Amino acid sequence: MANVKEAVLALHDVSDDAPPPYSQVATAGPSTPSSALNPASSNSASGIPDLKPLVRSCDSSPYLSLRPTLTAHYQWKMTRTYHLGNGDNQKMFAISNYAGLTGRGPDRAGVVMFNGPSEKDPVLAAAGETLNPLDAHALESVINLSILPGREVSLEKDDEGVATELLRAGLMGDQKTVVFRFSIEVSHELGKGRETAMDLPREEFEWRMTNKEEMGEKEHSHEFKLFRLERPASQGDGKDSAVSLAKDGSEPVAVASWKRLMALSKPFNIEFIGSGIKDLGDRWAAMAVITALRIWFLDQSGRATSSFIASSIRRKGGM
DSSP states (O other): OHHHHHHHHHHTOOOSOOOOOGGGOOOOOSOOBGGGSOGGGGOGGGTSOOOOOSSSBOOSSOSSOOOSEEEEEOOSSOOSEEEEEOSSOTTSEEEEEEOSOSSSSSSSSEEEEESSSSTTSOEEEEEEOOSOTTOTTOOEEEEEEOOOTTSGGGOOTTSOBSEEEEEEEEEOTTSOSEEEEEEEEOOTTTTTTOSOOTTOOEEEEEEEEOOGGGOSOTTOSEEEEEEESSOOGGGOOSTTSSSOOOTTSOEEEEEEEEOOTTOOSSOEEEEEOGGGTTTSOHHHHHHHHHHHHHHHHHHHTTOSSHHHHHHHHHHTTOO
16 A cells, blocks of 8 residues: 555655735736747746746647546556546546656646547646746746637747746635636637637636535535636626626636545546536636646645745745
8 A cells, every 4th residue: 555655645746836925916918829928927037937838739629528527537557647537438638747857748847638548649738837946935837728729820930839827826815715816818609710819808717715614525625616707797697597606706617626635536526617617618628627737736735725825925025
C-alpha cells in the first residue's frame, strides 16, 4: 500500500508557486496568442506574472461532450495520468500532472488535458505555474486554450498557437471564502456560422469555495461552485430557472468537488448546471474543467486554503 500512496502523492506533486485578492482580481483583456500579449503584462519584475504558455497548441473543440458530468478515474497501474469520463465511458479525456522537472510536458508544474484518452492525443487545455520561481506565494495561474476563430490568421510564423489566460485567487469580504476568478469569451454560436470571434462577449466567472454545511456531496472534502458574475439582461432574472441565483445575483453554472488526497475511487467530479449546460460554448466548458482541475491540484498541496491565500496576500504587501 505504501507504493500506492507514493504514486498518488506523486500524481499531485507540484513545485513552489500558487494563483490577487478578491478586491484586486482584474478583468483581463481578450484571449490572445501569448506572444501578442502586451509586454507590460508579462513583466514579473513589476509584480505582474510572466505569461509564457505551458503548451504550444490546443485543439479548438473537444471530440466528445464535456457535459453534463465528468468524474476522475485513476488507472489500475498508478501513473501521473488519469482520466475524466462518465458512466458510459470512463476514459474520455486523459489528464496528466507534470512537475516540470523531467523534460516531458510543460517546463513547470502544471496539469494538461488531452483531447482523447491518451497522452499522445492533442492537447485540449493546460493550467499551471507562471514563470515566477522565486515567489512561492504567487496568486496567479496560467491557463492555455485554443485561439479564438479568426485570430489564427494574424499569427506570425513563430507565434505560440495558444491563447493565454489568468486564473487569479483571492478571498471574499469575509476573509474566509476562497475564490478563483477568470474571464473568457462566451457564445453558444461559436462554430455555427461566425466568421470571426472578435465581437464575442467576454464575461467574468468565479469559483467559490462552498461551506462544509452547504456541500451537496458529503463524501467529498471540498466543493467549489462556478458563478457567472453578470447574466445578460436578455436571459431574465432567473426566477423561472431550476438553478437559484446567489445573493449577489450571479448564476451558478458548474460545481466541482473532490475527495481527500488518498481517495482512489472517483476522487474528482464536475457537473454543469444552469446556462453552463449548453449556453456558453465548448471552449468555455474546457476552461471550466481545466480551472477546476487546477484548483484541485492546488488544494492537494495546501495552496487553496484561506490561510495560505491570506498569507500570500500579506507577503505581496496587500496587492
